[in-house]
Amino acid sequence: MIITFKKDAPVKEIQELVSILENSGIKIADASSENLGLFGLIGDTSVVDIDKIQAYSWVIEVTRITVPYKKASRQFHPMDTIVDVCGIKIGGSEKVVIIGGPCSVESVEQIDEIAQGVKAAGAVLLRGGAYKPRTSPYVFQGLETEGINILKKAKSKYGLPIVSEIMSVEKIDEFVENVDVIQIGARNMQNFDLLKKVGKTNKPILLKRGLSNTIQEWLMSAEYILANGNPNVILCERGIRTFETLTRNTLDLSVISIVKKLSHLPIVIDPSHATGHWELVETISLASIVAGCDGLIVEVHNNPEKALSDGQQSLKIEKFKTLVEKSRKLAQFIGRDI
Numbered sequence: 196m197i198i199t200f201k202k203d204a205p206v207k208e209i210q211e212l213v214s215i216l217e218n219s220g221i222k223i224a225d226a227s228s229e230n231l232g233l234f235g236l237i238g239d240t241s242v243v244d245i246d247k248i249q250a251y252s253w254v255i256e257v258t259r260i261t262v263p264y265k266k267a268s269r270q271f272h273p274m275d276t277i278v279d280v281c282g283i284k285i286g287g288s289e290k291v292v293i294i295g296g297p298c299s300v301e302s303v304e305q306i307d308e309i310a311q312g313v314k315a316a317g318a319v320l321l322r323g324g325a326y327k328p329r330t331s332p333y334v335f336q337g338l339e340t341e342g343i344n345i346l347k348k349a350k351s352k353y354g355l356p357i358v359s360e361i362m363s364v365e366k367i368d369e370f371v372e373n374v375d376v377i378q379i380g381a382r383n384m385q386n387f388d389l390l391k392k393v394g395k396t397n398k399p400i401l402l403k404r405g406l407s408n409t410i411q412e413w414l415m416s417a418e419y420i421l422a423n424g425n426p427n428v429i430l431c432e433r434g435i436r437t438f439e440t441l442t443r444n445t446l447d448l449s450v451i452s453i454v455k456k457l458s459h460l461p462i463v464i465d466p467s468h469a470t471g472h473w474e475l476v477e478t479i480s481l482a483s484i485v486a487g488c489d490g491l492i493v494e495v496h497n498n499p500e501k502a503l504s505d506g507q508q509s510l511k512i513e514k515f516k517t518l519v520e521k522s523r524k525l526a527q528f529i530g531r532d533i
């Protein structure tokens with residue numbers, strides 16, 4: 196980190212800043228010239244609060260050289276992180292992991308039919324929301340604990356580990372005990388209390404990108420989980436809000452290469468929420484595989500017309516099967532597998 200400042204700065208205030216920085220373990224290299232004050236900060240600058248430095252009226256600029264998300268950054272962790280979910284490896288360059296299932300858990304029969312279908316199609320994990328973050332309080336909110344129990348039944352019948360979204364810190368114990376991957380939804384990406392709490396567990400966490408968050412903000416949220424001791428973070432891009440209204444969200448596929456460059460964490464794409472239309476799911480999924488994603492999380496329903504949430508973007512089981520077949524061929528063509 197570099198601080199530039201005016202040469203007529205009050206010496207007492209400079210000394211104050213220097214001692215604050217030194218007390219937090221930072222070494223200062225003074226490279227000031229006749230006209231400009233310049234300090235190079237050496238050490239772990241992720242602990243430095245830039246806003247506090249900028250609050251000194253004589254500071255001209257504070258520039259970060261290293262990223263503020265030390266633990267999530269590839270700079271300090273060059274090897275890919277591989278998250279192990281009940282023996283299924285997510286990350287690394289070998290496999291593209293396919294996760295399928297409905298937006299919401301609705302009944303035993305619905306999950307049974309979908310779990311059987313996605314398993315036969317080649318999915319290795321089952322998704323399903325039991326606690327649903329809905330825009331309207333008047334629509335289906337999820338089966339809650341009953342939904343988790345339905346997923347568990349399907350897990351033991353079909354051998355598919357389960358992914359489900361947590362919405363509040365009070366449910367941590369329920370999720371740790373029953374769910375294999377805890378999903379943090381887009382709306383909770385910056386629920387820092389929740390991030391800290393899941394960071395204290397060692398469960399795999401699927402961290403979705405927030406509705407309108409930058410990649411850096413998303414990586415900082417991952418940093419919360421890592422900094423609290425949980426290394427098992429899987430990033431999930433589900434599109435962001437833009438001025439475009441023809442799709443539910445906008446998926447910028449360059450995000451995969453950017454994240455791979457900046458971070459060692461695996462990245463999974465959610466083509467369902469990214470587009471909001473079942474017809475767009477296949478092409479976006481295939482394009483994401485070519486772009487280098489580590490997995491896909493796809494909404495699948497046995498009866499989308501009757502789905503209690505997100506039927507418009509859910510694939511029928513047959514369509515999902517075709518998607519997995521094409522994904523496999525494509526993955527093999529680029530030297531990977533599913």
Ligand code: PEP
Nearest residue numbers: 298380381382403433468
């Ligand atoms: C979901 O996965 O069903 C969901 C609500 O997704 P998101 O948080 O990405 O909107």
Ligand code: MN
Nearest residue numbers: 298494504505
């Ligand atoms: Mn959904």
